[in-house]
Amino acid sequence: MSFKMHLLTGRTVAVILLVLLLLGVLYSYIWRHYRDGIFGQEVRPADGSSSRVDFTIVNHWFHLVASDYLEYQQPSIVQGRTDVVTVTPWLAPIVWEGTYNPQLLDSIYRPQNISIAATVFAVGKYTKFLRDFLETAEQHFFVGFKVHVYVFTDRPKEVHQVKMAAGRQLTVVPVPGSNRWQEISARRMELIQTLIEEKLQNHMDYIFCLDVDSKFHGRWGTESLGALVAVIHPGYYKDDRSKFPYERRHESTAYVAPGKGDFYYCGGAFGGLLQEVHRLANTCRTNFEADAKKGIEAAWQEESHLNRYMLINKPTKVLSPEYLWQDFKPRNPEVRIIRFSGVIKNYADIRPNV
Ligand code: 5GW
Ligand code: MN
Secondary structure, rough: HHHHHHHHHHHHHHHHHHHHHHHHHHHHHHHHHHHHHHOOEEEEOOOOOOOOOOOEEEOOOOOOOOOOOOOOOOOOOOOOOOOOOOOOOOOEEEEOOOOOOHHHHHHHHHHHOOOEEEEEEEEEHHHHHHHHHHHHHHHHHOOOOEEEEEEEOOOHHHHHOOOOOOEEEEEEEEOOOOHHHHHHHHHHHHHHHHHHHHHHOOOEEEEEEEEOOOEOOOOOOHHOOEEEEEEEOOOOOOHHHHHHHOEOOOOOOOEEOOOOOOEEEEEEEEEEEEHHHHHHHHHHHHHHHHHHHHOOOOOOHHHHHHHHHHHHOOEEEEOOOOHHHEEEOOOOOOOOHHHOOEOOOOOOOOOOOO
16 A cells, blocks of 8 residues: 555646646536526526425426415316317427416416516507407506516507506507508518617526517416417418418418428417517517518518528427407317417508508
């Protein structure tokens, strides 16, 4: 033993110590990033054990902490809805009435103190839809949660003052008017991107981008939360993919080949985590602009780009057509509740002459 000790010269010892020190620094560096960056903020568990110093590493969408006290109906593993499909082939839930327990979900998300941003555009005569949209959002959209609605409009004076519950607020963002829908449409994604970059980062967790010509009729809440959230278009959900109105010209960046496509999603509602929606908005805007340079406008403008995006970047949660119906459509039996629906509008009356 003592013979071996002699072999450890002073230099060897120094090298070993240096390596150990480097490993220590590396370890604490990785741990800090692991804790703060990848897995989100520290959140205390919701089980009342707040005096303990420990914290649970929570990411809103995969670490779900339930209260020990809530009683709820036993979930079944063999009985459930059989009239609709409730999961995608890539295993994202498809949200239908009867597939989730709203009290349970709210009890999971409330202690996380999440905030939800909502954007809505009301350019030109579309301001007339704002009042109903905002009033019904108060009644049905994330009730009991922190909600910040951003109204983008060229007519700020026409924004109706709606009484909002505590923790909920509205911000009017002035934007230039336009007579061209193409411009309004292109700018929507750009404005969403800038809003996330300049105002929302570090303040909000989730964002939903919604059409203004619609009203809430039923709950839209925590069941809709996911990293990337898309809504099935009510007009095509029983159709073969060959009938989906995707952009079919190769020249467009929104091109979807025949024989491809999962669902047809609507442009009137989408959302998710800030970073995911930021990426979506950025991609769609860039593609929209690339098309415009070539003189191409996709079949359904940003809806086409959204569908192309969602084909490649699969949504982690899909909302059934309950989440965007159309008032003129009779309700189908599998749609047990209409939560959000587009109102019937007189196009000649509200749209600018193009
Ligand atoms: C829409 C179509 C043609 C010309 C202008 C518009 C338009 C849309 C407008 O003048 N002002 C406006 O604020 N928008 C925003 O874009 C609204 O938030 C609207 O809900 C959204 C999508 O347009 P929609 O609702 O007319 O499209 P559809 O497919 O729901 O009928
Ligand atoms: Mn609409």
